[in-house]
Amino acid sequence: MAANGEALTPQGYIQHHLTNLTAGEGFWSWHIDSLFFSVALGVLFLGLFRSVAKKATTGVPGKLQCFVEMIVEFVDQSVKESFHGKNKVIAPLALTIFVWVFLMNLMDLVPVDWLPELALAAGVPYLKVVPSTDLNITLSLALGVFALIIYYSIKVKGIGGFTKELTLNPFNHWAMIPVNFILESVTLIAKPISLALRLFGNMYAGELIFILIALMYSANWMIASLGVTLHLGWAIFHILVVTLQAFIFMMLTIVYLSMAHEDH
Numbered sequence: 125m126a127a128n129g130e131a132l133t134p135q136g137y138i139q140h141h142l143t144n145l146t147a148g149e150g151f152w153s154w155h156i157d158s159l160f161f162s163v164a165l166g167v168l169f170l171g172l173f174r175s176v177a178k179k180a181t182t183g184v185p186g187k188l189q190c191f192v193e194m195i196v197e198f199v200d201q202s203v204k205e206s207f208h209g210k211n212k213v214i215a216p217l218a219l220t221i222f223v224w225v226f227l228m229n230l231m232d233l234v235p236v237d238w239l240p241e242l243a244l245a246a247g248v249p250y251l252k253v254v255p256s257t258d259l260n261i262t263l264s265l266a267l268g269v270f271a272l273i274i275y276y277s278i279k280v281k282g283i284g285g286f287t288k289e290l291t292l293n294p295f296n297h298w299a300m301i302p303v304n305f306i307l308e309s310v311t312l313i314a315k316p317i318s319l320a321l322r323l324f325g326n327m328y329a330g331e332l333i334f335i336l337i338a339l340m341y342s343a344n345w346m347i348a349s350l351g352v353t354l355h356l357g358w359a360i361f362h363i364l365v366v367t368l369q370a371f372i373f374m375m376l377t378i379v380y381l382s383m384a385h386e387d388h
Contacts, residue, residue, distance in 0.1 A: 134339055141236055141335050144258065145243075145250045157251050158258040165227040165255070169220075195223065199374070206378045209280070209385030217272075217381075218374050225265070225323065226370035228255040232331055233359055233366070236338050256327040256369075259320065266319035269377050273315065276384040285387065315380055319373060326369050330362055 132140055144155040176192045185193065199219045207214050231254045243251035255261045277286045290308045291301045337358065340351030 137339060138332075138335055140250065141240065142252070142332070143250045144252050145248060155252075155258055155260055157253070158255045158261050161231060161253055162228060162255040162261055165231075166224055169223050169227060173223075195219070202375065203378055206375060207382045207385075209382060211276070211381075211385065214378065214381055218378055221265070221269075221377055222370050222374040225256065225373050226367060228261070229327055229366040229369055231255070232257070232327060232334065232362060236331075236334050254327060254331055256323055257331045259324045262324040263316070263320040265323075265373070266316035269319060269380065270316035273312075273380050273384045276381060280385050281387050315376075319376055323369055323373055326365060330358075330365055333358055334362075 145157040147154045147156055173192060176189050180189055196219060199222055200215055203215045203218050234253060239253045240251045252258065277289070281289065290312075291305050293304055293308060295304055334355070337351050337355045340354070341348050343351075
């Protein structure tokens with residue numbers, strides 16, 4: 125890839141691929157590419173599932189309907205096994221999280237130069253196509269789950285019950301309230317942070333490996349041929365990573381919300 129008509133050095137190549145298209149400065153900066161692909165993939169998910177639901181038949185289903193039904197049944201079974209409360213929102217939420225995160229992760233399998241090169245030809249200097257490699261996106265998803273955890277904790281247990289959970293657990297004595305509050309607050313805040321960092325870290329590392337492999341294509345034919353083999357092998361293995369990270373994010377969300385519904 126070249127920028128401003130000049131070939132990039134290996135360091136510049138890596139830095140270019142890891143730079144977001146940004147509007148604004150400082151805290152109020154917006155990563156336009158991450159937002160665009162996140163919204164576009166969300167719309168794709170909703171449109172695809174809505175289309176399948178409208179065309180669903182009770183007879184012999186088509187391949188796409190079978191695939192969607194398998195995903196829905198898989199998520200529904202996961203919710204039944206892990207969520208012990210009663211809430212009709214959890215299953216649709218889990219389905220949305222699993223498919224949406226999976227689609228965002230799946231963008232990592234698009235060759236690293238294809239879309240950035242097209243964007244550069246159109247005058248767009250930077251383009252990151254994998255939203256889940258942007259900490260802003262993963263943290264936003266995690267904070268959304270965190271808001272639901274707080275909401276359902278208060279709804280199920282009441283403000284008093286939620287306060288007691290933070291102040292009288294694990295040591296049920298008034299003298300230990302400060303210690304309990306510190307311990308429980310750290311545990312509570314660690315939930316969204318762990319959700320965000322786990323997804324971001326795994327996907328960012330995967331993207332970086334693809335970029336490093338792509339650098340091999342500019343070397344001699346022996347190294348380039350080795351790069352093709354490594355690229356294919358890592359892509360096949362990365363399919364498991366893409367799916368597993370979406371599943372982990374979904375399952376942790378279900379477990380955390382199940383804990384929020386437990387009223388001791």
